[in-house]
Structures are given as C-alpha cells and as structure tokens.
Amino acid sequence: MTLADEAIAWYAVNARDLPWRQPDTTPWGVLVSEVMLQQTPVVRVEPAWRSWMTRWPTPAALAEDPPSEAIRMWGRLGYPRRAMRLHACAVAIVERHGGAVPSALDQLLALPGVGTYTGRAVATFAYGQRHPVVDTNVRRVVCRAVEGKPDAGPATTAADLTAMEELLPDDEARAAQASIAFMELGAIVCTARSPKCVDCPFHDVCAWRLRGEPLPEGPSRKPQRYAGTDRQVRGLLLEVLRHATGPVPRQRLDMVWQDEVQRARALAGLVEDGLVERLGGEDFVLAGDAPQ
DNA sequence: AAGGCGTGGGT
DNA sequence: TACCCAAGCCT
Structure with missing residues (x-):
C-alpha cells in the first residue's frame, strides 16, 4: 500500500460530511x-x-x-x-x-x-482532473510523513507541487481522492498542534513519528498582530457600511476609531481596494451601492 | 518576496 | 492572557 492508498482508504471511512462534498455540488x-x-x-x-x-x-x-x-x-x-x-x-x-x-x-x-x-x-x-493540490494541510502531512520534519516552510513552492505529484496515483479519479484525503488528514488528524498520531493511517510509516516527533527548531514565525492594526480599523468601518441601508456620512465612520490618521488611512485603503466608494460629498457606501 | 489583508475559537 | 491557527491571494 502506498501512502495515497492508505489515505484514500482512511478517507472513505473518516471523511466529514460537508455540504460541498455532496455529489450534486x-x-x-x-x-x-x-x-x-x-x-x-x-x-x-x-x-x-x-x-x-x-x-x-x-x-x-x-x-x-x-x-x-x-x-x-x-x-x-x-x-x-x-x-x-x-x-x-x-x-x-x-x-x-x-x-x-x-x-x-x-x-x-x-x-x-x-x-x-x-x-x-x-x-x-469539480472536474476530476489529476493535479497536485497543495494547501497548508497537505504541506504539513507530506513534510512530516515523508521528510520527517515537524512543520513545513511558509510558502507553497514548485517543490511542494512536485513532492505531492510524486505521491499521486496515476489514475485521475484516485488522484483526486488522494488529494482530498491528504487534506482531510491534515485537517483532523495531522493537525498543526497536538496531532492525533494514534488515529493516523501513516502511524507506522511516518518519518516524523519514527524520528520521535522532534519539535520544530529555531525561532517561530513572527506572530501577526491584529489589535490596533489598520486591518482592525478596516473591519470596524466595513461593519458599519455592511449594515447601512443608505450612504453613510463620514461623521458616522469617524466614531469607530479614535486615531484620525489611522482612520483616514484605513478608509482610503478600502476605497483603494474597491470595497468602498466615496460619493460626491462626504458620504460612503459599499462598492456598487451608490444610489442610481 | 515578505507583508498586508478579518475574524473567531482553542489552548 | 497572549498567542497560535484556520482548504491563500496579491503586490
């Protein structure tokens, strides 16, 4: 049995019943x-x-x-x-x-x-073609099971696609099953923190487990902060605009954040990104919501 | 090619 | 409590 075979057999029994996986999707x-x-x-x-x-x-x-x-x-x-x-x-x-x-x-x-x-x-x-499908789950599973490392690097590279490609069965339909199975494995068993190795179909062959599940070495990635960032301000502004039925005056938007400079920057960013439109005066709407 | 981009739940 | 993380994309 190859890794793909093991994963497919495991998926057949353990897949979550998600609506977009229904055959009529x-x-x-x-x-x-x-x-x-x-x-x-x-x-x-x-x-x-x-x-x-x-x-x-x-x-x-x-x-x-x-x-x-x-x-x-x-x-x-x-x-x-x-x-x-x-x-x-x-x-x-x-x-x-x-x-x-x-x-x-x-x-x-x-x-x-x-x-x-x-x-x-x-x-x-959707179309049953044979392609390597590599997301964060697949990267982690392949990285652990095949390379024996605790975690994958940050970005999807050509190497990631090649690594998964080599694990895919030749048959189109089974290749698709293998990809979804690897993803599911990473999502519910081979998780980032506290993986459930006892439930893993790769238990006996996983290179990472056979090495004693070493911890990641070196400094972890710098955590991305949220509180106080422009992203938080954008979120607050958008929250107001989502619930508005008509144009929102700037005065109303000014209430969501104290720092005027940051507030203006966040709003300008939303406009720049095409999420928000500024009407003639000092009124704002979600993109496409301009009256008439 | 790092860093920006929302939000909420788990530990 | 503060992180950490969640089927990434774009510049």
Missing part, C-alpha cells in the same frame, strides 16, 4: 467553497456557503447583483476582499466562459482570487 459550488475556505475554518464556512448558494446558485446570478450584496452576504467570514473577488470572478466567468466555470487550469488561474491552490482544487474536485 456544481463546479460553482466547489469554487465558492474553496474561496470561503481560504483562511476561514470549516465550521464558519458551512452556514455561509449554504446561504450563498441558495441566493446565487450560478455565477450569472451573482454577476447580476452589485458587489455590495456579495460583501454583505460574506458577513464575518473575514478578508472581505475575497467576496469582492468572488463577485469579479462571477462576472469574468459570464463574460469569458458563457457562465460556466472553466475546467482548464490556466483559465481557472486567470480568474480573480483564484491562485495556485484554488485553481487546482477546482480542476481536481
């Missing part, structure tokens, strides 16, 4: 789930995905509504630029591909918000 549904799952935990994505797919079952449906509606529906999933990019993605799918999510990897990668991971995930999980 469309490629659009897969794409939406992948974008939502970029840096947001499954438990928070699940209800959001259901609501989104009910309201916008197709790219064309989303493309007909303004970006502001997508930003509102995004709610508190975080990184709301993803909502805007998903909307832009829907528009591009309608314009370039007649409303059908493309199956070719290069066309997927050309869509807004679709990067190395997401493009391969859609090509693989």
Whole structure:
C-alpha cells in the first residue's frame, strides 16, 4: 500500500460530511467553497456557503447583483476582499466562459482570487482532473510523513507541487481522492498542534513519528498582530457600511476609531481596494451601492 | 518576496 | 492572557 492508498482508504471511512462534498455540488459550488475556505475554518464556512448558494446558485446570478450584496452576504467570514473577488470572478466567468466555470487550469488561474491552490482544487474536485493540490494541510502531512520534519516552510513552492505529484496515483479519479484525503488528514488528524498520531493511517510509516516527533527548531514565525492594526480599523468601518441601508456620512465612520490618521488611512485603503466608494460629498457606501 | 489583508475559537 | 491557527491571494 502506498501512502495515497492508505489515505484514500482512511478517507472513505473518516471523511466529514460537508455540504460541498455532496455529489450534486456544481463546479460553482466547489469554487465558492474553496474561496470561503481560504483562511476561514470549516465550521464558519458551512452556514455561509449554504446561504450563498441558495441566493446565487450560478455565477450569472451573482454577476447580476452589485458587489455590495456579495460583501454583505460574506458577513464575518473575514478578508472581505475575497467576496469582492468572488463577485469579479462571477462576472469574468459570464463574460469569458458563457457562465460556466472553466475546467482548464490556466483559465481557472486567470480568474480573480483564484491562485495556485484554488485553481487546482477546482480542476481536481469539480472536474476530476489529476493535479497536485497543495494547501497548508497537505504541506504539513507530506513534510512530516515523508521528510520527517515537524512543520513545513511558509510558502507553497514548485517543490511542494512536485513532492505531492510524486505521491499521486496515476489514475485521475484516485488522484483526486488522494488529494482530498491528504487534506482531510491534515485537517483532523495531522493537525498543526497536538496531532492525533494514534488515529493516523501513516502511524507506522511516518518519518516524523519514527524520528520521535522532534519539535520544530529555531525561532517561530513572527506572530501577526491584529489589535490596533489598520486591518482592525478596516473591519470596524466595513461593519458599519455592511449594515447601512443608505450612504453613510463620514461623521458616522469617524466614531469607530479614535486615531484620525489611522482612520483616514484605513478608509482610503478600502476605497483603494474597491470595497468602498466615496460619493460626491462626504458620504460612503459599499462598492456598487451608490444610489442610481 | 515578505507583508498586508478579518475574524473567531482553542489552548 | 497572549498567542497560535484556520482548504491563500496579491503586490
């Protein structure tokens, strides 16, 4: 049994029952789930995905509504630029591909918000193609099981794709199963902290375990702070705008943060990023929410 | 090519 | 309590 075989057998028994894994899920549904799952935990994505797919079952449906509606529906999933990019993605799918999510990897990668991971995930999980699909879970699993190191490096590199490629079965369908199985393994067994090695199908062959599960050496990555950053201010500003039914005067936005310089910088950033529009005077709305 | 970009739950 | 972490992308 290869690692892929072990993982596939384990997945068949242990996979979580997630809505986007239902066999009737469309490629659009897969794409939406992948974008939502970029840096947001499954438990928070699940209800959001259901609501989104009910309201916008197709790219064309989303493309007909303004970006502001997508930003509102995004709610508190975080990184709301993803909502805007998903909307832009829907528009591009309608314009370039007649409303059908493309199956070719290069066309997927050309869509807004679709990067190395997401493009391969859609090509693989929605269309059953054979591609290495490497996310943070896969990197960690491969790194431990194959290389015997406690944790993977920071970025997805060509080397990561090559490493996973070599583990994939030749058969398309089984290759796709292997990728989702490795991801699931990393998500619920081979976790970043306190991995559950007793439950792992790689228990007897994992290079990291056989080495005695050494701790990571050297200084850990510098923690990214949130409190007091522009990101927090942007979040507060956006929270106000999401709930507004009409244009919001600057006075109202000024209430969310004391530091005037930082507040202005955060608001300008939101406008710069296309999430927010400034109307004629000192009024602001979510992008696409301008009256008339 | 580091660093910016939200949010909330776990330890 | 303060981190740490969660199916990344973009510049």
